[in-house]
Amino acid sequence: MAQILVVEDEESLLQTLRYNLARAGHDVRLSSNGVQALEMIRGNPPELVVLDLMLPGLDGLELCRAVRADTLNPAVSHVPILMLTARDEEIDKVVGLEVGADDYLTKPFSMHELLARVKAQLRRAEMGNSSVRSAPPVLSSGDLSIDVGAHRVLRDGSLLQMKRREFDLLVYLMRHAGQLQTREALLRNVWGYEYVGDTRTVDVHVRWLRGKIESDPAAPTRIQTVRGIGYVFTE
Numbered sequence: 303m304a305q306i307l308v309v310e311d312e313e314s315l316l317q318t319l320r321y322n323l324a325r326a327g328h329d330v331r332l333s334s335n336g337v338q339a340l341e342m343i344r345g346n347p348p349e350l351v352v353l354d355l356m357l358p359g360l361d362g363l364e365l366c367r368a369v370r371a372d373t374l375n376p377a378v379s380h381v382p383i384l385m386l387t388a389r390d391e392e393i394d395k396v397v398g399l400e401v402g403a404d405d406y407l408t409k410p411f412s413m414h415e416l417l418a419r420v421k422a423q424l425r426r427a428e429m430g431n432s433s434v435r436s437a438p439p440v441l442s443s444g445d446l447s448i449d450v451g452a453h454r455v456l457r458d459g460s461l462l463q464m465k466r467r468e469f470d471l472l473v474y475l476m477r478h479a480g481q482l483q484t485r486e487a488l489l490r491n492v493w494g495y496e497y498v499g500d501t502r503t504v505d506v507h508v509r510w511l512r513g514k515i516e517s518d519p520a521a522p523t524r525i526q527t528v529r530g531i532g533y534v535f536t537e
Contacts, residue, residue: 306335336360355387370402424496475535484532
């Protein structure tokens with residue numbers, strides 16, 4: 303059982319989500335506006351936030367950005383966020399991911415799909431905790447080093463600012479250096495999806511990572527593309 307905060311201003315959907323998540327065995331808390339939700343997250347961080355994009359007071363993007371910015375409290379800044387929206391524009395998905403959402407579900411959706419995404423995010427969070435406990439304390443490649451436990455990435459001695467999913471992806475690629483990773487495998491092992499999700503999510507995060515760790519992101523030497531298949535990290 304996980305503690306889940308559902309943030310949704312449409313009352314009928316809010317109650318439907320509460321019913322189905324509680325039926326699945328979760329402890330569900332509810333909020334219908336962004337300001338209250340932020341206070342709830344900071345006061346008692348849940349294990350997952352199901353967050354509507356369009357909210358009164360503080361919308362989903364602003365709320366997500368505020369949560370991720372709370373770096374002094376990792377329990378807050380690292381909480382998994384599943385974002386809900388009635389829009390299906392690619393730019394909305396990219397913006398949602400850019401401010402720190404872990405997954406993106408477009409309305410209307412089935413409860414079966416929502417529960418599968420929730421399960422995937424909770425499993426991914428647990429896998430991430432296990433990975434930190436079992437990973438070598440420091441990973442390194444040339445001028446790049448990662449202190450896994452401290453969640454710090456250094457390049458040539460300078461601290462790089464990393465979103466949580468960027469960090470997870472880089473750790474996974476470095477731990478499997480030289481091994482070809484398909485986009486589907488990365489979704490499964492980094493995002494925690496049990497099914498084939500939107501592989502464009504992987505491409506977006508790889509592009510962001512290249513901008514931070516490559517000398518020339520347009521001609522990457524560390525994270526290389528294997529056309530039509532996926533990526534490989536080269537030491």
